[in-house]
Amino acid sequence: MTAAVQPKVRARYAAKRDAIMAAATKVFNDHGVSGFTLAAVAKRMDLHPVSLTYYFKRKEDLAAAVLHETMARFNVMLEQAEVETTPAARLRAFVAGYFETRRRVVLGLEIPLAPFSEIALIEGDQHQPLLDAFTGLYIRIGRLLKDPAMPWITPARRQALARLVVFQLTWSDAWLESYEPEDYGRVAARIADVMINGLAADGQVWPDLPLLSLGSPDAQNDEVTRDRFLVAATKLINREGYRGASVDKISAELKVTKGSFYHHNADKDELAAACFARTFDLVDDAKRRALAIGETGWERLWLATVSLAMHQASADGGRMLRHHALAAVPQGMRKQVLIRFQQIGNAFAGMISDGVADGTVRPVDPLLAAQLSLVVFHAALALGYLNKPGDVTGLLDAYVRPALLGFFVE
Structure with a gap:
């Protein structure tokens, strides 16, 4: 293969791989891990499943690639947020980056983000590297909240809130389509405001009320009900x-x-x-x-x-x-x-x-x-x-x- 031909081959390979990743992300979003197969991805692309194995040998490899790609995009959002000098500004920038990505997805400028909800279900040799990368993502999000001047924001609190941030952002899948893409920036600003400043008005205290007892007690016998x-x-x-x-x-x-x-x-x-x-x-x-x-x-x-x-x-x-x-x-x-x-x-x-x-x-x-x-x-x-x-x-x-x-x- 001549030197002149090699860039064209690489470009075609990259373009085909990108198309596979886009189709795979949509299958992942629609069917979850258990319904994710190479055949389903190939059907969406109107290809024979065997043609995908040149790029990804197993469905686990493709599913893991989809999730790693989404995590890489989250890391880009974090890089942009980490340049800010205060925890509140970093959090606000991260939320803004997420909704800007979602805006670009709606406009067809980027492929959709994959959901993290079933990441632990990826099996085989991809399982642990995915979990490690996911844990690293949460740790990095938690660091946005770190400030020596606020020692009460402990590592446990940062980890808990980092998970909450991801869940709150990704839950927007359920309601974001009711907003115009041009309004996503306003949505981001208002969500970040609640995260940073909470809901209670000035002067309101943490209530001292007994919590509600919910649900029915577990049965104490072996009867199957x-x-x-x-x-x-x-x-x-x-x-x-x-x-x-x-x-x-x-x-x-x-x-x-x-x-x-x-x-x-x-x-x-x-x-x-x-x-x-x-x-x-x-x-x-x-x-x-x-x-x-x-x-x-x-x-x-x-x-x-x-x-x-x-x-x-x-x-x-x-x-x-x-x-x-x-x-x-x-x-x-x-x-x-x-x-x-x-x-x-x-x-x-x-x-x-x-x-x-x-x-x-x-x-x-x-x-x-x-x-x-x-x-x-x-x-x-x-x-x-x-x-x-x-x-x-x-x-x-x-x-x-x-x-x-x-x-x-x-």
Whole structure:
């Protein structure tokens, strides 16, 4: 091969690889890890699957490449943010960089970002390098918040808030399309404002109210009930994604046969829909009781959000499905679930608006602040990385309090 021809060959190879990465990212977004195959990617590109093996030998290699590419783009956002001199300015720049990337994606200038929700499900020799890179990404995001003048922002707090930032940003998949791309900069500024300054108005204190007891107590016998299937399925979908939580695995979790599964449930889709309904019932219960007990908008918002976060982290009465459980959910179910999430978001926006009106909540964008609040309690499960499962030690101080009062509150 002549020297003149080599650049053209490399250019064609790079262009084809980029096209594969773009198609693979869309498949990853639509079907999750369990539904990700070379054949699915090839079908989207109208190619024979064998032609992809010249670039990626196995589906795990391609899935890992998609995730590493998204993490590389996050690292570019971080490089741009790290030049700022204060933690608040760095966080604001990082959030702005994320929504600028999303704007470019909508305009067709970049390929979509891949979701991180199922990164732990990539198997084989790609598994540990991916987890290591993901951990490194969180550590780097946490460093944005570091400041010698604020020693109360401990490593545990930075790690917890770094995860919250990623979850809050990526949850925008569920609601961002209702905004014009030209408004993404304003969205970023308002989200960063809530992260930095919190929701409580000046003069408001951390309420001293008993938290709500949510969910039903776990049964203390060996009887296999519908509720136990709901708890087991929720646990598995949170851990392994919608497609990864198979009928066999759910049955094995309860040590029952598949026959027993189908005695209590029509099929996995019906059970998953019931898990989402159970989650929404828990949130609705917390919201109604908070509205009845709290005397101000701030107290009601605090009571609902903190009670749900502590419930999610402790697992008492069964956890809720995480918001990221939507990954790879069938389209029909996904549409209905997103409608319910939006309804709950609107309800929380109402509490925030009430607080703004009575002077107990800062003037913020209620709809955006509500979406951030939903993630606060759904993502509390992620603190399992910091504590033993069910151990809520430090949860209020390292996570919930700064999430509601502002990341840098002492």
